[in-house]
Amino acid sequence: MSIDRSKYSEYELSKTNVIGNIDSDFNFFYTAKRLPVVMNPETDPNINEFVPELIETEFISNIELAGDYHDQFLTTDIDVAFVSADIEPTIIPNYETLEVMLVERGMTYSDIRVQTNIDNFIYENLSFLDDRSAEYNNIIRYESGYRPTLPFVRDPGDYFNRNGYDDLVFRKQTWDEKIRAQYEGKPIVLQSWSFERRVASLKMLIYGVWRPLAYQLSEGGIYPEIPTLEWYNHVNGLGLEYDAATNIWENNAILNVMIGEGVITDLRDDGVDSPIWNTFGHADIDQAGLNYVQQGRYLRYIDVTNNEVFNLEYMQPYEPEGSEMYYNEYGGWERIR
Secondary structure, eight states, X not given: XXXXXXXXXXXOOOOOOOOOOOOTTOOSSEEEEEEXXXXXXXXXXXXXXXXXXXXXXXEEESSOOOSOHHHHHHHSOOOEXXXXXXXXXXXXXXXXXXXXXXXXTTOOGGGOEEXXXXXXXXXXXXXXXXXXXXXXXXXXXXXXXXXXXXXXXXXXXXXXXXXXXXXXXXXXXXXXXXXXXXXXTOEEEOOOSSHHHHHHTOEEEETTEEEESEEEOTTSOEXXXXXXXXXXXXXXXXXXXXXXXXXXXXXXXXXXXXXXXXXXXXXXXXXXXXHHHHHSOBOOOOTTOOSXXXXXXXXXXXXXXXXXXXXXXXXXXXXXXXXXXXXXXXXXXXXXX
């Protein structure tokens, strides 16, 4: 096709030898957005045109996000820059800060754009944003869209140290996690010819520790915490039939009824070689009463955990049922004591 240059002569244009390529894929500064521009509402109600819109917020990665994102941040040379209308491109210091920033903007990992053809322009000599990892928590992790990817079945960030990864990050539910999931919040008792020694062995697993369901009076004697046993019956909807007015050692008292019905697990041994008794630590009965599952503490435990310690949606993609990691979400024994 020939061009009639004569009609442009009045502009006194001169030919240059400068040539170059336009990167049509580059959309860092502007993105095309279709917006209605009404030129004249009466005569041109349907006139639209493409107008450029300045990108206000963007997260840009220098490498393709693939596999496990937390593993990438821990073991590869990845940079994610934050760009907004207010500041120049700035490097995000770690994945915790990244996820805090994503979630507070209603974004996830899927919103991060990969831009590898402008590395030198974007990533060279950039400053770092302030570290916001102190604001990070497991709810933010969940809402950011991060999920472990094989070979990891747990979050690598929880199992990374200077020697690499703890083997647990690759393992599903372990044997002690299975036991913890089975017995958390439930009572057990050892076999004994002595009623007092049997009561002294009455324990409930609270946040992974066997805690007494009995107390000791200053003048001597160990007694079961009957109100907690009664609340256990009501909270769990067991409908046990027992005589609340009888002596605590009688067969129809709540303690022996719960043992007889299997509500309190009778380990049927003295605890010396019992895997259930010995897998987890024990809190001893003390006269100050700081360690036992008094009824108020039990009810606070129920309120805090909803009686379902391992049923946290935001933890389940990262830890199996019975993992000790769940306990960190509740504040521990001190919160309910």
